[in-house]
Amino acid sequence: MEGSTIVLTDDAGKSLPCTVETAFKVDSTEYLLLQPVDFSVQIFAWQETDDEEETELVDVTEEEIDLIFPVAQAVLAEQNLSLKRSAHTLTVEGELPEATEEDIIEIDTEEDGNCGEFQELAHFYYEEQAFSVFTSLDPLMFIAKVGDDGQPEILSPEEMAALEPYVEQYLDHVLSTEDAEEEF
Template identity: 40%
Template sequence: MSSFRFNPENELDDEEKVTLTDEEGRTLECYVENSLDREDTTYVLLMPVDTPIVILAWDKEKDEEFSDAILIEDSEEIEQVFADAKAVLAELELTLKNTAYTLTASGELPPLEDEEVITLEIEAEEEELQFLASFYSQDQRYSIYTPLSPLLFLAKYDEKGELEMVSPDDQQMQPILEELLFEEIEE
């Protein structure tokens, strides 16, 4: 008897899906956007199945119109505001998930409106973000956004056949990343 189980969702998706796991045991389901075999190693370019989410805290000390946004990346702070953020997104029929490497949300995003887009400098690069919701937690104002650009991860299969993340900033990975991205654009 086979251990294979039919999953009707797999029938609808032509794209291959894989799961990334972080050090804390959290998982992130991703589509394989592209793959490349190089010297007995397979590298893959991955995009999350669900929508990536970022949470910003606003500087309380400044006037709201001119306030500075701070990207929340600390796992303890995310844990403190997660229930509030999840409740606010549930009102939009989105389910917030504390997944590996990024927060994600499943469900249909609201329509994109130009006045709901901000540009924020994240890690020395400008990123356009679509506003989803705001909330207060412990007298701090937070906003939830989703990046307009796709979030991509670079990974490779190790000797055991398991996926491990690879830093795209590693100089040795630059040619591989460029080839994966270039082939993605051509298709």
Template identity: 40%
Template sequence: MSSPSFDSGRELDAQDIVTLTDAMGRSLDCYVENEITQDGTEYYFLMPVDQPVVILAWDEDEAEESDLPETELVEDPEELAEIFPDAKAVLAEHDLILQDTAHVMTVRGELPPLEEDKILSLEIEDDNFEDEDLEAEELQELARFYHLDQLYSIYTPLEPIPIFVKVTEDEEMEILEPGDPMIQSLVDTLLLQDADAD
């Protein structure tokens, strides 16, 4: 993944917004929640301004035979580009605007009320931590649609998705990938800061 760029023209505080931009020219506006300097390097803890979403593909044949059907997170850029118009159209019916933003797709608009039967608990597997228990992430279903006889669902995480970035020597922001040991170090630092503040 290429290093996103950002506008660092002024001092940041908790409610400033930075814009990450990827190699394809897509952008993602994020609130700056916190700034950490560690070993001489600046890191930022960001939250997307708009609501992140993911798209899952379902195995309908297995769904008929199992209470827990197989589902797969759609990550292939070509597949996402192909189904994007259908996903955007179905969300527009719910007054939500799907955005092909950098790093993660987002929606703009008022989310529907939370319903118990629209919540999916998805276990996220991390190749960097094979020996650890899988953590379940709860997602809220926003819409379903078909594309070429394949069933897809659009979900948004119930918990906010944080983005940790490192400021490089070229004044660019480099996103830390999930599983990067530095993320846990930064989380520990934030927890200590919160404890000291109390």
């Protein structure tokens, strides 16, 4: 199954083609570690801080995405990138431009203060509000379980929390095995 492509769907009927990176079992349930075929992206708005010379990135609501999506799509099309409203995430299809130091920004992605590095793909305005489209330098991964009907199902937050220790243990094992293989 590893290396094959499957399609996740959401409640709205949108799809997300993913590559199966690996499959593993926990207590007779089969799980899949999935990576989207296309690049996952996020759109953020730029907002002034209390120090009016500084700006910060803020999340964009679904309603705002509905409004700005055609503009973001047009701006990315100028780079031969196709923006899609995929299931579970926005994605772009195409060849990403080479990342430069100016394009890379650290964004606080977790409540516990973890930061991730993101590449800015586009900057645009909608009704005088600045927005940017970013892709993470670390690929987005999903964990799904194989349902009774054989179709993959994204885990609920509760299921993910319960599975997290197993996933960490599995990934630690895989990474230590890869490190050992590289030493030869």
